Amino acid sequence: MATNGTLHGGQTGTQIRLTGVSKDYGLATPAVDDVSLTIEPGEFMTLLGPSGSGKTTTLNLIAGFETLTGGTIAFDGKDVGTLPPHKRNLGMLFQNYALFPHMTVAQNVAYPLRERRLAKADITRKVAEVLELVQLTGRDDHHPAQLSGGQQQRVALARAIVFGPSALLLDEPLGALDRNLRATLQAEIHRIHSEVGTTFVFVTHDQEEAMNLSDRIALFNNGRIEQLGTPEELYQNPRTLFTARFLGDSNVFSPLAIGDGKVTWENNVWSASTSFADAALVVRPEDVRLGSPPPDSNSVNATVRAVEYMGAYRTALLSFGSSGVLGRARLDAADTSLAPGQQVTAWWPVAQQRLVLSKEPS
Amino acid sequence: MKARTVDPIPWWLKLIGAVVAIYFILPTLFVIPMSFSEAATFQFPPRGFSLRLYENFFTNPVWLDALKNSVVVALLASVLATVVGTAAALGLHSLRGRLARFARTLLMVSMVTPAIVIAVAVYISFLQWQLVGTFGGFVLAHAAIGVPFVLVSVTSALGGFDPKLLRASASLGAPPLRTFRTVTMPLISRGIVTGAVFAFVTSFDEVVIALFLRSPTLQTLPVQMYNSVTVEIDPTIAASSSVVVTVVTVLCLVLQFARKGR
Numbered sequence: 001m002a003t004n005g006t007l008h009g010g011q012t013g014t015q016i017r018l019t020g021v022s023k024d025y026g027l028a029t030p031a032v033d034d035v036s037l038t039i040e041p042g043e044f045m046t047l048l049g050p051s052g053s054g055k056t057t058t059l060n061l062i063a064g065f066e067t068l069t070g071g072t073i074a075f076d077g078k079d080v081g082t083l084p085p086h087k088r089n090l091g092m093l094f095q096n097y098a099l100f101p102h103m104t105v106a107q108n109v110a111y112p113l114r115e116r117r118l119a120k121a122d123i124t125r126k127v128a129e130v131l132e133l134v135q136l137t138g139r140d141d142h143h144p145a146q147l148s149g150g151q152q153q154r155v156a157l158a159r160a161i162v163f164g165p166s167a168l169l170l171d172e173p174l175g176a177l178d179r180n181l182r183a184t185l186q187a188e189i190h191r192i193h194s195e196v197g198t199t200f201v202f203v204t205h206d207q208e209e210a211m212n213l214s215d216r217i218a219l220f221n222n223g224r225i226e227q228l229g230t231p232e233e234l235y236q237n238p239r240t241l242f243t244a245r246f247l248g249d250s251n252v253f254s255p256l257a258i259g260d261g262k263v264t265w266e267n268n269v270w271s272a273s274t275s276f277a278d279a280a281l282v283v284r285p286e287d288v289r290l291g292s293p294p295p296d297s298n299s300v301n302a303t304v305r306a307v308e309y310m311g312a313y314r315t316a317l318l319s320f321g322s323s324g325v326l327g328r329a330r331l332d333a334a335d336t337s338l339a340p341g342q343q344v345t346a347w348w349p350v351a352q353q354r355l356v357l358s359k360e361p362s
Numbered sequence: 363m364k365a366r367t368v369d370p371i372p373w374w375l376k377l378i379g380a381v382v383a384i385y386f387i388l389p390t391l392f393v394i395p396m397s398f399s400e401a402a403t404f405q406f407p408p409r410g411f412s413l414r415l416y417e418n419f420f421t422n423p424v425w426l427d428a429l430k431n432s433v434v435v436a437l438l439a440s441v442l443a444t445v446v447g448t449a450a451a452l453g454l455h456s457l458r459g460r461l462a463r464f465a466r467t468l469l470m471v472s473m474v475t476p477a478i479v480i481a482v483a484v485y486i487s488f489l490q491w492q493l494v495g496t497f498g499g500f501v502l503a504h505a506a507i508g509v510p511f512v513l514v515s516v517t518s519a520l521g522g523f524d525p526k527l528l529r530a531s532a533s534l535g536a537p538p539l540r541t542f543r544t545v546t547m548p549l550i551s552r553g554i555v556t557g558a559v560f561a562f563v564t565s566f567d568e569v570v571i572a573l574f575l576r577s578p579t580l581q582t583l584p585v586q587m588y589n590s591v592t593v594e595i596d597p598t599i600a601a602s603s604s605v606v607v608t609v610v611t612v613l614c615l616v617l618q619f620a621r622k623g624r
Contacts, residue, residue: 084532084537085532085533086538088533092529094529098526098529099530102548102549111536160534169533
């Protein structure tokens, strides 16, 4: 691939620092409530959360499309709170691509360069270069309506990075694409992040996307950051029940009676230690086994409700204990020994269980 | 543009359409043949064939001045109405709530107010501002009644406009005014042109307000036409009517074809 340093290499991106950022529309609760977050240069940061959690508003605050009602936003230490969007030098990708329908692919991509008054020859060269980067060479004269959704998003991506922005903001850019395309474009975004090397801020409600792409994830809930960390940290060590439920499947045992080195759920006494007064016990389906429990494990009686074939594996749908709380265990794809209605003992290694804060902070 | 499939139109709807069309066109069908008549008075069917009435229309300074005034007033009024109407449509498009609805209604009110009411109101206020009988007065009054047409057509053009494009453009470094010029305007140009043509035509054939605002030295074509039948019975009106009908029809057809061509 022809590279000459204008699009990639040597670029580390901008640090984006949010300090006590708030956005209040005057509704019952603020859309964004005292969020502090430092996105490092070149980092792939995902703002993850359900709809209405404040992630998109936070992105719009960074972009300058919304005005702050509290706190500060700084790029590389420089306050940008009053800077209008067109002076922030940020690339942006939208869910509906937002390509200019009356311009060709080449004109769309050249738009930010013309805005920056580059020489015509430079514009032509950079447009060709970036279209090669997103693998759309030869489509210069097409209009957006003549392209597929995936191609349109590639054009939008080319347009958003061609001028070497300080950071790229991605607002659910894969939301409108079907499953296969999404996977392809996800890989594309990953590749371009590593080639361009600028800061990426990615908003999504899809935990799989977040886990696959991110260096770090900021999980949003009710306008606040519920937990911040690498995908592994969030998956392996959720701090709250919300995090445990939002990233991956969880078997949740709550409420617990907390004793010294022990917790009691219904009449099962398990070894566990926690400093939370109000904790829930969480076990991932892949850590739950069926059969007689070995030492250093906790167990519970369960009834098999159903077995689902998932291709690579099977999932047993279980109801636990006397209250019949639903949960899941992952089985081998070849395991056909279980039938609905069967009584089993479910167990998991003590080391694989997590005790999390069960109350959602209000 | 993709071809759209439309439900077939039922025969009775076609019939009603035809009847209404004939009802509207019939008077014109009498006027145009009469404009080529040799007679010095109104006669139908016309006698003989001559261009005498047209000659009179295009050489008599009274008619010619009136035509020139009408064209200039209509041009300026439509430019003014287009700027104001487009700005209003853009502003109201991004506003929600009671105040925006109220403002929209206020801007549309001249469409449903009887012309004579507007004319009297304009006359009384323009008397105080000393605008009666002036070019500026004609342009202002005609621009005011043209604004609703621009507002409606630009608003409907904005219906298909994706506001995310404004954000995209801003993120790419374009300040708001340049975004309007390079993104918004090209995409809603059809609505703007439609509105401008309607504003032009509205001014070009407006007679009631013009009757109040005219002065002995300044009058528009419709006013001269009105005079020619009420005061002097001048058959030249047949020629001038034909000219007006032709101009308006051509404008509307151009608009129609420009739309299809896109």
